Amino acid sequence: xxxxxxxxxxxxxxxxxxxxxxxxxxxxxxxxxxxxxxxxxxxxxxxxxxxxxxxxxxxxxxxxxxxxxxxxxxxxxxxxxxxxxxxxxxxxxxxxxxxxxxxxxxxxxxxxxxxxxxxxxxxxxxxxxxxxxxxxxxxxxxxxxxxxxxxxxxxxxxxxxxxxxxxxxxxxxxxxxxxxxxxxxxxxxxxxxxxxxxxxxxxxxxxxxxxxxxxxxxxxxxxxxxxxxxxxxxxxxxxxxxxxxxxxxxxxxxxxxxxxxxxxxxxxxxxxxxxxxxxxxxxxxxxxxxxxxxxxxxxxxxxxxxxxxxxxxxxxxxxxxx
Numbered sequence: 288x289x290x291x292x293x294x295x296x297x298x299x300x301x302x303x304x305x306x307x308x309x310x311x312x313x314x315x316x317x318x319x320x321x322x323x324x325x326x327x328x329x330x331x332x333x334x335x336x337x338x339x340x341x342x343x344x345x346x347x348x349x350x351x352x353x354x355x356x357x358x359x360x361x362x363x364x365x366x367x368x369x370x371x372x373x374x375x376x377x378x379x380x381x382x383x384x385x386x387x388x389x390x391x392x393x394x395x396x397x398x399x400x401x402x403x404x405x406x407x408x409x410x411x412x413x414x415x416x417x418x419x420x421x422x423x424x425x426x427x428x429x430x431x432x433x434x435x436x437x438x439x440x441x442x443x444x445x446x447x448x449x450x451x452x453x454x455x456x457x458x459x460x461x462x463x464x465x466x467x468x469x470x471x472x473x474x475x476x477x478x479x480x481x482x483x484x485x486x487x488x489x490x491x492x493x494x495x496x497x498x499x500x501x502x503x504x505x506x507x508x509x510x511x512x513x514x515x516x517x518x519x520x521x522x523x524x525x526x527x528x529x530x531x532x533x534x535x536x537x538x539x540x541x542x543x544x545x546x547x548x549x550x551x552x553x554x555x556x557x558x559x560x561x562x563x564x565x566x567x568x569x570x571x572x573x574x575x576x577x578x579x580x581x582x583x584x585x586x587x588x589x590x591x592x593x594x595x596x597x598x599x600x601x602x603x604x605x606x607x608x609x
Contacts, residue, residue, distance in 0.1 A: 288559065288597045290590060291316035291357050291572035293511070296582050298328040302345075305329065306352040312590040316355040318509070318572045321386060322379030323363030323397065330359070332382035336389065346390070357570040358394040358483070358509050359383045362456060365441070366433050367411060368403030376400070381444065388448040394508050395445070396454040396483040399463035399472060402433040413460050415528070434462050435475045442479050454483035454508035465492060466502045473506060484567075485511035485574070486558065490549065491527050491541040497561040504565040512571040512593055514549030517541045533578055545577040545585040547592035555596045563602055571597060 292314050297305045309317065319330040335342045349356060361383035363376030383395050401411040404425045414422045414429070438453075445453055455463045455472070463469045473480040484507050486496045500507065517527075522540040529540040536542045546555060562568070571593055577585040 288563070288568050288599060289315040289355065289357075289570045290593055290597060291318055291355075291570040292586065292590075293318040293320065293325070293360060293572050293574045294329050295320040295325045295360075296575040296586065298326055302329040303348060306348065306354065309354070310352050312587060313594055314354075314590065316357040316570045316572070317349070318357050318360055318396070318570075320360045321383045322361040323376055325360045325362055330386070332379075332386040335386055336382065342389070355570070356390065356392055357572055358396050358454065359387050359390075359392060360396040360483075362396065362398050364398060364400040364411065364461070366400035366402045366437050368406075368408035369410075373400075377441075380441070384445050384448050384450045387450050391449075393450055394452040394454055395450050396456060396509055398458055398461045399434065399438070399455050399468075401461045402429045404428065411460070413462075413464075429462060430471075430475075434472065438472060438476045438480070442476050445479060451479055452481055452508040453479050454481055456483040456485050456488070456511070458485070458488050459492065465489065465494065466499050469503065469506075478506070481506035481508040483509040483511060485513055487511070487513040487515040487543055487549075487574075487576075490515040491517060493527065497557055500558070500561045500565055500567075507562070507565065507567045509569070510562065510567065510571050511574045512546050512589065513574045513576060514544045514546045515541050516544045516549040536578060542578065543576040545575065545580055545592075546573065546589040548577065548579075548588075552592070552596060555592070559596050559598060563598060568602065 292309055294305055294317050320326050321330040321332050335345055361380050365373055365377040365380055367373040380397055387395050401413050404412040414426050417423055457464050457469055463472055469482055482503050489499055525540055527540050531539050573589045575582055575585045
């Protein structure tokens, strides 16, 4: 397993400025944002697909630091009810797929997206309960009339261009937000659908991360190393469906933290071990969203922590002691 980083945490710096910082921390792989919410600061497909000189310099720069590109990230909502917004995210995702094809990368990360509640809606509508039954009608519309048809069509486009792994980050606010909804879309669309497994979004939902990994054995395409700290006192008073701004850390039921600041070393060693047991032994890609730490400090502490948790040598083929 390798230590990686989603580079958009340094979106104010050039990739040439970012790579030496990552190399000094022992990072071996980079995940590049190339559209949607992660932005295009370090990887703009429109440029790299149309300017061979820029593309050659881009590839040479990454190779000069001996970095692996673990995936391209293009999180967005391509089924947004606003047609212009949906087209923007869809265009970004397709550009990411074309760039992945050119780079020889088989994995593109995104969100499933979330439609509105009818064809003329203005905003997405994330359903969280089955009653009143209006919500079940919304779910039926979202899944059967929008989500499944879109991803069947888009999965075919991905297959035509060598992207065999569409990695959904299970994120509340979108239709795929837990193991059950990811497997539901995978069953409807095909085996190209898998997870960009980010524990932070599952922790606050009350899920057991190791059990969730086991549930998704064989369809974890990528992994985000990000932690969440649940404030048990606030949770006891208000529950976990907390819409207060992320900056109101003291009063929220939960906040995102750097790895090791939400859970201890044993917790993360169990995650690493379960990933290996379930066949995922690729990259743990740090995503920094800790509002209590600067980017430099959060990344440094997460990298130091994970290097002690990751098993970097291959899994032994035999057990000499047995």
